[in-house]
Amino acid sequence: MIAEVFIELKKGVMDAEGEAVKKALRLLGFKKVKGVSSVKVYRIEIDTKSKEEAEREVREMCEKLLANPVIQNYRIVLKE
Numbered sequence: 755m756i757a758e759v760f761i762e763l764k765k766g767v768m769d770a771e772g773e774a775v776k777k778a779l780r781l782l783g784f785k786k787v788k789g790v791s792s793v794k795v796y797r798i799e800i801d802t803k804s805k806e807e808a809e810r811e812v813r814e815m816c817e818k819l820l821a822n823p824v825i826q827n828y829r830i831v832l833k834e
Contacts, residue, residue: 755799755801755806755832757799757809757833758833759796759797759798759815760793760794760829760830761793761794762791763792775792779824782795788791796820798815805809809832816828
């Protein structure tokens, strides 16, 4: 099973990388760009017996290592 984990900053948290990309795009002439957000994606291959077990384990990975719950949200998408 493959788990894709999307990690993004919570609303109100400054996204310095997104702001830098927005500025660069505008300097390159893309004046219609209103905002850019950076999102990290982890693709994790996991050997579990059920989708529920995979989700439980990946959620634990997020809470222990992959995401900072103070400033980030995460979303898990499981694919077989």
